[in-house]
Amino acid sequence: MGRSDTAVAVTGMGMVTPAGADERTFWEGLCAGVSLARRCEQLAGLPVDFACPVAGIDLDEAVGGRSVWRMARFVKMALVAARAAVADAGLAPERWDGGRVGVVLGVGVGGVAVLTDNARRLDVDGPEAVSPLLVPMMMPNAAAGEVAIALRAHGPSLAPATACASGATAIALAGDLLTSGRCDVVVAGGAEAVVTPLVVSAFAGMGALSLRTADPAGASRPFAADRDGFVIGEGAAALVLERAPDAYARGRRPRALLAGTGSGTDAHHPTAPSPDGAGARRAVEAALREAGWAAREVDHINAHGTSTRLNDTMETGLISGMFPHRPTVTAPKGVLGHTLAAGGAIEAAATVLTLEHGVVPPVANLESPPDGFDLDCVVKEPRTQEVRRALSHSFGFGGHNVVLAFQRADGDGPVPGREGPGAGRGAGSAPVS
Known part of the structure; x- marks a missing residue:
């Protein structure tokens, strides 16, 4: 069932990022355009000794309660982001019909720090030293499970793993759960926390990371001619999605509309994108088709923009070829680093904020574009722009390509679109807390 059948609304957002663990500091950090x-x-x-870690928040304190000891770092970040998103949406878990509430949180790796710590314990002290909580702490679906427990969400709970597209995949799946009528509310997003010696060494060994150890703040430079790899980051973001008529029925105006989603697989290489961008193009075309937009109607693109030679070359060709009218382009990874599975969700939140504020954040460190460059990248300072329709690109190892189409929510009344199955029931009609 397409998005045209039922308008899907973003009604709440929460995030934990290198730029801040609340919306205001996150947005200010992005608009500053300075790498973190x-x-x-x-x-x-290590050969690469820098990253973009989350800072400015005590996760244990933010999570609170006795259960925090059983959670890996990525789970804590997911839970903080999800709680903030639900509060932002004006929903109260103790008052909603949990059977109509879903959780979809993409995670690429899981609790790798817990795994490596226990591997050392096994080597040094034997099997008795291995924590009985290792499995539930390291498994990638732990974030979805713990968030569902905390929010009393008894509907579908999913943990898609499509590498760096996982957060975007989660949001796309959430839209499907709503338009099919299986849920009335879905908390969707992504989380990742792998700033560890093992993972950083692995990425560095495969040549994916920038080697600018003398200038960490200048290392992440999406689309720049002299880019040499990405900077690893960490974080989480969650969006609350509902059918728009349900949101209006409980007195909540959408922050934005999820107008369409699209996916396409390269089937080309385990880590390298298809040079012709065919899989990414299929994802863009599917998102445009579901949204009912022509390519020329897109005002802005939040690019995947990893700062790697292969991705940025492919994405430059994709955008310039499909959007000759040159919509504005930004790439948050210049500021935040590459937060892997969380990236698609964090950048979806950034796209919603661009629609709301009419401001496009600049790409950090972009001073010398490559030959043949034909993108209107926003650089040096934020650009004020009326943005009504925007795309958010997410591409991942394994050839996963996901594109989200967001539309500005105009007006004070219900948006067009007939109510889908289950509309107006359960959580969708829950009172504002």
């Missing part, structure tokens, strides 16, 4: 990469103590001595 810095040297990290846990990476000292």
